Amino acid sequence: xxxxxxxxxxxxxxxxxxxxxxxxxxxxxxxxxxxxxxxxxxxxxxxxxxxxxxxxxxxxxxxxxxxxxxxxxxxxxxxxxxxxxxxxxxxxxxxxxxxxxxxxxxxxxxxxxxxxxxxxxxxxxxxxxxxxxxxxxxxxxxxxxxxxxxxxxxxxxxxxxxxxxxxxxxxxxxxxxxxxxxxxxxxxxxxxxxxxxxxxxxxxxxxxxxxxxxxxxxxxxxxxxxxxxxxxxxxxxxxxxxxxxxxxxxxxxxxxxxxxxxxxxxxxxxxxxxxxxx
Amino acid sequence: xxxxxxxxxxxxxxxxxxxxxxxxxxxxxxxxxxxxxxxxxxxxxxxxxxxxxxxxxxxxxxxxxxxxxxxxxxxxxxxxxxxxxxxxxxxxxxxxxxxxxxxxxxxxxxxxxxxxxxxxxxxxxxxxxxxxxxxxxxxxxxxxxxxxxxxxxxxxxxxxxxxxxxxxxxxxxxxxxxxxxxxxxxxxxxxxxxxxxxxxxxxxxxxxxxxxxxxxxxxxxxxxxxxxxxxxxxxxxxxxxxxxxxxxxxxxxxxxxxxxxxxxxxxxxxxxxxxxxxxxxxxxxxxxxxxxxxxxxxxxxxxxxxxxxxxxxxxxxxxxxxxxxxxxxxxxxxxxxxxxxxxxxxxxxxxxxxx
Numbered sequence: 001x002x003x004x005x006x007x008x009x010x011x012x013x014x015x016x017x018x019x020x021x022x023x024x025x026x027x028x029x030x031x032x033x034x035x036x037x038x039x040x041x042x043x044x045x046x047x048x049x050x051x052x053x054x055x056x057x058x059x060x061x062x063x064x065x066x067x068x069x070x071x072x073x074x075x076x077x078x079x080x081x082x083x084x085x086x087x088x089x090x091x092x093x094x095x096x097x098x099x100x101x102x103x104x105x106x107x108x109x110x111x112x113x114x115x116x117x118x119x120x121x122x123x124x125x126x127x128x129x130x131x132x133x134x135x136x137x138x139x140x141x142x143x144x145x146x147x148x149x150x151x152x153x154x155x156x157x158x159x160x161x162x163x164x165x166x167x168x169x170x171x172x173x174x175x176x177x178x179x180x181x182x183x184x185x186x187x188x189x190x191x192x193x194x195x196x197x198x199x200x201x202x203x204x205x206x207x208x209x210x211x212x213x214x215x216x217x218x219x220x221x222x223x224x225x226x227x228x229x230x231x232x233x234x235x236x237x238x239x240x241x242x243x244x245x246x247x248x249x250x251x252x253x254x255x256x257x258x259x260x261x262x263x264x265x266x267x268x269x270x271x272x273x274x275x276x277x278x
Numbered sequence: 279x280x281x282x283x284x285x286x287x288x289x290x291x292x293x294x295x296x297x298x299x300x301x302x303x304x305x306x307x308x309x310x311x312x313x314x315x316x317x318x319x320x321x322x323x324x325x326x327x328x329x330x331x332x333x334x335x336x337x338x339x340x341x342x343x344x345x346x347x348x349x350x351x352x353x354x355x356x357x358x359x360x361x362x363x364x365x366x367x368x369x370x371x372x373x374x375x376x377x378x379x380x381x382x383x384x385x386x387x388x389x390x391x392x393x394x395x396x397x398x399x400x401x402x403x404x405x406x407x408x409x410x411x412x413x414x415x416x417x418x419x420x421x422x423x424x425x426x427x428x429x430x431x432x433x434x435x436x437x438x439x440x441x442x443x444x445x446x447x448x449x450x451x452x453x454x455x456x457x458x459x460x461x462x463x464x465x466x467x468x469x470x471x472x473x474x475x476x477x478x479x480x481x482x483x484x485x486x487x488x489x490x491x492x493x494x495x496x497x498x499x500x501x502x503x504x505x506x507x508x509x510x511x512x513x514x515x516x517x518x519x520x521x522x523x524x525x526x527x528x529x530x531x532x533x534x535x536x537x538x539x540x541x542x543x544x545x546x547x548x549x550x551x552x553x554x555x556x557x558x559x560x561x562x563x564x565x566x567x568x569x570x571x572x573x574x575x576x577x578x579x580x581x582x583x584x585x586x587x588x589x590x591x592x593x594x595x596x597x598x599x600x601x602x603x604x605x606x607x608x609x610x611x612x613x614x615x616x617x618x619x620x621x622x623x624x625x626x627x628x629x630x631x632x633x
Contacts, residue, residue: 180327181360183347185425186377195373199364 050251058251068255071233074148075216078155079209082163090164094171112161116221119157123226150226158219159212166211170204206271210264217260279303280429280461285333287323294320294485301461308472308479308493309465315482317465321431325354337428353422357434359414361406368402371420378425392420412443429461436471448474481505499621506546506623512592513547519622528587532563532617544623551619552593554603555612564615570607584613
């Protein structure tokens with residue numbers, strides 16, 4: 001009798017286990033659903049709402065095309081500036097301990113926390129005539145208010161934490177031993193950075209660029225204060241919504257979403273290329 | 279030839295103090311010591327990867343202490359091999375060529391020689407992420423040797439390998455050392471590896487060298503209690519030395535030769551050196567009747583706890599010996615301690631057993 005128990009139970013055990021697994025994963029699935037739907041439903045509605053005529057009209061509307069192009073290139077420019085200046089900062093934060101490091105990390109994170117209109121106001125107050133920095137910039141012929149320079153400055157500001165933190169995590173994931181091995185093989189610090197560290201961090205950098213560009217393309221709060229004109233796509237959408245209503249803003253939203261999607265898919269593909277030893 | 283003179287290194291939370299080493303081209307030198315004793319740090323300091331606070335590092339008479347790592351001409355092979363995962367085996371091996379001004383034909387012949395010698399031909403174009411442990415280690419060796427280093431520093435090169443590859447790489451390292459005639463400096467935790475590969479070595483403890491000399495003397499003639507314990511002399515007991523005998527309570531053990539020092543000392547005996555006495559053989563010095571107090575089987579080797587005249591001793595015997603001699607807890611057995619296996623540690627400052 002005692003031996004019969006396990007013989008009966010054992011064959012059914014895997015089935016029972018898999019049944020429990022299914023139940024558990026079903027629970028996870030249903031628990032995840034509300035969040036996914038919250039994102040998908042409004043966007044799906046937005047994409048499905050405009051008819052072909054409205055979408056075509058939007059795509060031949062010079063204002064819409066200019067705003068979309070402006071959003072894309074200012075975001076990419078901001079992302080490039082973040083790469084240029086954010087990469088050294090990310091490497092420094094990943095590899096070196098120095099007094100005040102925690103504070104610098106806090107400063108890098110600040111743009112995530114500050115309300116975006118505050119960012120716009122802060123940049124304007126620094127660039128205004130009443131500030132020495134503003135006077136210096138104006139003496140150089142650099143205008144912030146209502147210019148592309150202003151837009152890109154704002155987008156760099158809001159994109160910094162996304163690029164720097166992602167790239168820093170990438171640098172941290174490269175074992176220091178690889179850099180040390182490279183040094184003993186004759187490569188200097190710069191050469192080691194270019195031939196070992198950078199190729200291994202490349203996917204993280206592209207991810208950082210994607211996040212930075214994504215943040216920039218969607219920026220509205222700070223831009224609307226620093227540069228209402230020239231109009232970027234989010235500002236145009238806002239203006240059309242307030243002036244003409246939902247129906248006129250939706251086609252622009254549609255194209256902004258499609259262009260952003262294609263842009264990010266393209267950037268993801270770039271990150272898959274294997275780095276070639278220079 | 280590598281000479282380290284009075285080397286001092288400070289890193290956060292740790293210091294290497296006044297390290298002195300001489301490693302000749304004929305030497306396969308082992309750095310051993312507990313985890314955190316500074317072995318790998320010393321290796322990295324030699325390679326220039328850690329700044330030195332004081333002292334000199336001379337390679338063939340030339341002081342390289344102030345040079346950056348890329349200009350020291352020393353090869354370094356890590357435990358995890360540190361292969362570049364974004365490069366193929368071939369690209370890894372050729373990584374450093376551009377920095378050493380090698381002309382094409384020299385690089386080509388050296389590369390082909392190494393590929394042939396280390397049997398890397400079939401894997402040259404593979405990614406390093408899909409190699410076995412042995413292949414990874416051979417690639418790492420080839421990458422360093424491609425640049426004909428003036429010395430090769432090996433940081434636990436075998437510890438990450440499966441036993442089957444470990445023996446191959448061990449043999450390879452020994453034959454490479456014989457062929458290349460450059461100093462090899464090995465950091466290792468594995469005593470059998472050290473004894474197989476190295477002829478000289480040093481024991482590090484908390485950043486200082488406790489003992490430096492022939493590998494055999496490190497394992498058989500430790501200079502202090504720390505070294506004795508570290509190299510596995512499990513039988514370390516306080517004794518009194520007099521007239522060529524060491525007394526531990528009522529136990530009287532013959533020592534190899536009379537010492538100038540007489541008085542309190544420590545007796546150190548390796549557990550492998552305590553064996554059962556020959557059955558029916560003639561009674562000789564250092565044969566004692568011991569009570570078996572415990573028996574702990576560890577595969578083919580048994581750890582046997584013995585008690586002789588109230589003194590606890592540990593012995594390592596094979597399973598065959600335990601079975602043949604019917605060794606059981608509570609039984610008595612006649613044991614023999616060869617007098618040349620008895621090592622006496624004189625108090626610090628007094629004459630050592632080796633002198």
